[in-house]
Amino acid sequence: MRLSFRISGRVQGIGYRWFVKEAAARHRVSGWVRNSADGSVEGEVQGGVPAVDGFLKELRTGHPWAAVEKAETQEMLDQEAAEKDFYIKPTA
Numbered sequence: 001m002r003l004s005f006r007i008s009g010r011v012q013g014i015g016y017r018w019f020v021k022e023a024a025a026r027h028r029v030s031g032w033v034r035n036s037a038d039g040s041v042e043g044e045v046q047g048g049v050p051a052v053d054g055f056l057k058e059l060r061t062g063h064p065w066a067a068v069e070k071a072e073t074q075e076m077l078d079q080e081a082a083e084k085d086f087y088i089k090p091t092a
Helices: 016-027 049-061
Strands: 002-010 030-035 041-046 067-075 086-088
Touching: 002 049, 016 030, 016 041, 016 049, 016 086, 041 049, 049 067
Parallel strands: 030 086
Antiparallel strands: 002 041, 002 067, 030 041
8 A cells, every 4th residue: 555645733843754754663664754845744655554554543643742633645556666664855
């Protein structure tokens, strides 16, 4: 399963991208995350369905200083361009 995601709310300036990277390691998923100019955090994630579901649940509720207002996902058809690891990209 490969998804793009966008998390909106208070998610910048609190170490949220590092939290996302650590959550990815815990759930053994690959992909990337970055800050967006609009104040949200966006990225892509790939892994098995249970792993991706657990990862996304943790993004919504796991960071102690975040205030997630909206979490959007979209399934991606391109399964071949999979990253081997999870990394932080520069701000968009």
